[in-house]
Amino acid sequence: DIQMTQSPSSLSASVGDRVTITCRASQSISSYLNWYQQKPGKAPKLLIYAASILQSGVPSRFSGSGSGTDFTLTISSLQPEDFATYYCQQSYSIPYTFGQGTKLEIK
Amino acid sequence: QVQLQESGPGLVKPSQTLSLTCTVSGGSISSGSYYWSWIRQPAGKGLEWIGRIYTSGSTNYNPSLKSRVTISVDTSKNHFSLKLSSVTAADTAVYYCARGLYSSGWFYFDYWGQGTLVTVSS
Numbered sequence: 001d002i003q004m005t006q007s008p009s010s011l012s013a014s015v016g017d018r019v020t021i022t023c024r025a026s027q028s029i030s031s032y033l034n035w036y037q038q039k040p041g042k043a044p045k046l047l048i049y050a051a052s053i054l055q056s057g058v059p060s061r062f063s064g065s066g067s068g069t070d071f072t073l074t075i076s077s078l079q080p081e082d083f084a085t086y087y088c089q090q091s092y093s094i095p096y097t098f099g100q101g102t103k104l105e106i107k
Numbered sequence: 108q109v110q111l112q113e114s115g116p117g118l119v120k121p122s123q124t125l126s127l128t129c130t131v132s133g134g135s136i137s138s139g140s141y142y143w144s145w146i147r148q149p150a151g152k153g154l155e156w157i158g159r160i161y162t163s164g165s166t167n168y169n170p171s172l173k174s175r176v177t178i179s180v181d182t183s184k185n186h187f188s189l190k191l192s193s194v195t196a197a198d199t200a201v202y203y204c205a206r207g208l209y210s211s212g213w214f215y216f217d218y219w220g221q222g223t224l225v226t227v228s229s
Contacts, residue, residue, distance in 0.1 A: 001170075034215045043203055043219035044154065050213040087154060091214040095169040096156040 002026050002090050006099035012107040017078045021102045023071045023088035031067045032092035038101075039084045047086075048073065078104075109133040111204050111220035119198075119227050125191040129204030129220055130184075137162045137182040142207035144216065145178060145189045147200040155200075159207060160187055194227045201225075 003026035013019050023033065031051040036044035046055045048064040051071055061076040075082055083106050088099040115127035129143070136143065144159040158168035160178045168176050172191070180187040191198060201224050205216040 032213065036216075043205075043222055044216075045219075046215055046217050049210070049215040053213070055217070089154070089216075094167050095171070098154040098156070100153045 001095055002029060002093060002097055004088055004090055004097050004099040006086075006088060006102050008102060009100065010103040010105065012105050013078055014107045015078050015080055019075045019078055019104065021073045021086055021104075023066075023073070023099050025069045025071075025090055025092075028068045029090045029092035032090055033064075033066065033071045034089045034091060035062075035064055035073045036087045036089065037082075037084045038087065044087060080106075109206065109218045111206065111218055113202060113204050113220045113223040115223060115225070117224055117226060119194055119225060120229050121195055121227055122193055125189070125194050125198060125225055125227070127189045127202055127204075127223065127225070128186050129188070130186040131206075132185070135182075136180065136185045136187065140209060142209075142214075143178075143180065143187045144205045144207050146203045146205055146216075146219075147198075148203070148222070149197075149200040157189065157191075157202075196227050199225065199227045 005024045007022045033051045035048040038044040047058050052064045063074045065072050085101045085103045087101050110132045112130045119125045142159040145157040148154050158178050160166045160180050175192045177190040201222040203222045204220040206218040207216050
């Protein structure tokens with residue numbers, strides 16, 4: 001299985017801050033990397049697929065980059081509704097695997 | 108707008124079989140090139156992909172669960188189902204159904220159900 005490791009596991013930031021979350025794959029996955037946002041008690045929501053393609057309806061302050069084994073999710077200017085947990089997920093091979101999550105909290 | 112809704116018992120006894128159904132509304136489960144998946148999340152933990160079924164009936168399972176998992180689809184009822192046998196407390200989790208698709212070769216989950224908590228306890 002491909003292991004996905006996110007860093008940091010948690011992060012405190014303020015509204016308006018620029019935030020970057022990192023995801024590393026245990027082997028090369030090309031650009032087969034998706035990002036999801038999950039709020040408490042809710043299902044994950046797709047933000048970005050193919051490492052950098054913004055899902056329809058997702059605000060442009062979200063962006064993704066990377067290929068191979070190293071990827072980043074950036075939020076350019078944090079909004080109150082962005083405080084949530086973020087997961088990366090590889091779709092390069094089955095079984096699909098997720099990172100352990102990064103919890104973004106209000107400072 | 109596609110919607111997915113999980114249903115099934117919230118409490119299952121150890122060694123028994125967990126059975127859940129995901130009903131799809133707002134579109135036919137057999138139209139398009141979609142892969143219908145089950146994903147679970149133990150309380151306070153991360154997400155684990157369980158498996159998926161294509162509308163043709165072909166399946167892929169997570170090897171860690173393969174011996175205990177069956178996913179099936181009923182196109183006449185527009186739903187798909189999960190059966191997980193010989194459950195233990197480690198199978199206690201929120202279970203999500205999700206729609207997966209390939210877009211220009213990229214695979215991702217674009218619609219999810221709200222999730223249903225299944226507790227394994229005697």
